[in-house]
Amino acid sequence: MEPVTSNDPHWPSAATLLRSAPDPQRRNVGLLGISTFTTSLTPRSSLSSPAAIRAALERYSTWSFSDQVDLADTMCLVDYGDVADPDGDDGSSRVASAVRKFDDSLELRILLGGDNAATWHALRALAGHDLAGWGLITLDAHLDNRDGQCNGSPVRQLLDAGLSAQHVVQIGVADFSNSPFYARRAHEAGVTVISRDALRHQSIEEAATHALVAAGAGGRPVYVDVDIDAADRSVVPGCPAAAPGGLSADEMRRFVRVITHGAQVRAIDLTEIDVALDSPDQRTVRLAALLVLEALTGLHRRQ
Numbered sequence: 183m184e185p186v187t188s189n190d191p192h193w194p195s196a197a198t199l200l201r202s203a204p205d206p207q208r209r210n211v212g213l214l215g216i217s218t219f220t221t222s223l224t225p226r227s228s229l230s231s232p233a234a235i236r237a238a239l240e241r242y243s244t245w246s247f248s249d250q251v252d253l254a255d256t257m258c259l260v261d262y263g264d265v266a267d268p269d270g271d272d273g274s275s276r277v278a279s280a281v282r283k284f285d286d287s288l289e290l291r292i293l294l295g296g297d298n299a300a301t302w303h304a305l306r307a308l309a310g311h312d313l314a315g316w317g318l319i320t321l322d323a324h325l326d327n328r329d330g331q332c333n334g335s336p337v338r339q340l341l342d343a344g345l346s347a348q349h350v351v352q353i354g355v356a357d358f359s360n361s362p363f364y365a366r367r368a369h370e371a372g373v374t375v376i377s378r379d380a381l382r383h384q385s386i387e388e389a390a391t392h393a394l395v396a397a398g399a400g401g402r403p404v405y406v407d408v409d410i411d412a413a414d415r416s417v418v419p420g421c422p423a424a425a426p427g428g429l430s431a432d433e434m435r436r437f438v439r440v441i442t443h444g445a446q447v448r449a450i451d452l453t454e455i456d457v458a459l460d461s462p463d464q465r466t467v468r469l470a471a472l473l474v475l476e477a478l479t480g481l482h483r484r485q
Contacts, residue, residue: 184468196239196475199259205286208258211478212278212288215268216303217266218296218452221332225424227458230391232264232294232466234457238464239472246479257478259292260285268296273328278307290481291441292474295453298326301407305340307404308449313340315348317397317446319390320436322379322409323356323428325368333454336407338367347371349402353437354378354429378412378428380444385434390440398446406441406450408434408473410466420459420466431469438473442480450477 191424204210215232244254265280281304284291293304301320309316311347318340320326327338341347352368356378366376374396376389398404410421414428429437454471462465 189280190244194244194254194343196242196253196471198245199226199253199257199478200236200239200246200261201258201300202261203285204260205258206281206287209256209289209481210258210260210285210287211481212260212262212284212289212291213294215294216268216300216356217264218299218333220269220301221299222297223332223334226297226422226456230264231296231455231457233469234455234464234467235294235452235470235474236261238467239474240473242471249479249482251334251479251480251482253314253330253475253482256482257356257476259478260288266481271341274303274306277303281307289369290447290477291447291449292305292352292477293451294470295451296468297333298322298336298407298409298453299333300453301451302339304334304449304451305405306343310315312347314342316345316401317399317402317404318407319320319393319397319441320344320352320405320409321434322352322407323354323359323411323423324409325352325355325362325375327361327367337373341371344480347373347387349397349399350374351376352360353389353393354381354426356428357421359425359456366412367432381429386429386437387440390437394441394444398444402446404444404446406447408450409454410452410470413469417469419461420456422456422459435472435476438476439480442477443483445484449469
């Protein structure tokens with residue numbers, strides 16, 4: 183039986199941050215669901231991860247003990263709902279239409295997948311005709327530069343559409359999760375790769391800082407893709423492609439907090455959760471909800 187959540191007025195849940203419109207008295211962050219799934223290389227359910235992540239916010243408070251900050255004092259999470267059928271015909275157009283509804287006051291946009299196809303839709307919609315003027319950082323076990331159009335191809339699709347490879351940094355790329363053909367493709371294109379093995383010799387904070395410098399060179403805006411399969415499979419059973427030996431939940435949280443502190447980061451997505459595969463304790467979805475809160479905390483650290 184699911185425990186009943188508290189209605190203690192002295193312990194407000196993080197779900198109270200959700201609003202239907204921007205608050206001029208607070209720092210506004212947009213939230214949009216892009217629940218892609220039909221082109222996944224691993225068959226997955228159509229259950230909505232964005233809806234599950236929103237519900238999981240009820241499990242957490244608004245208080246960051248380590249930063250001694252109550253997000254409820256300064257933050258507003260403006261919920262723009264979900265894009266209807268982003269995989270279907272004209273799905274990209276529907277994503278673009280939803281993105282155009284973002285308020286100009288937003289300091290950060292959080293996109294909830296869906297599989298990694300959501301990254302292709304979202305960054306292209308945000309960049310419009312200036313894709314070459316953006317940078318991309320991925321936290322992902324995979325290079326995502328396969329042929330075709332699927333959740334394994336968004337980086338290649340974005341590069342083909344005009345994103346500059348010299349401003350793409352991929353962190354957490356894992357052993358036995360890629361192929362030499364696609365590794366050569368990334369290298370020859372000029373993409374910067376910080377492997378999972380490299381992260382055993384440098385902190386996740388150091389990797390994030392390096393990535394921000396490269397992806398944001400010249401003052402360009404940066405999009406961050408957080409693929410949950412960068413995490414160890416034990417902490418994200420609801421991520422079909424996660425493998426043993428990935429990052430800890432703590433490393434995932436620290437990465438998001440540090441990366442969103444970067445003023446050039448305009449948007450971040452959370453992808454590759456299949457709610458139907460999650461454990462009974464919802465550990466995958468609950469980690470994703472915490473990553474939303476870490477993103478808000480990172481933004482709060484900006485001057």
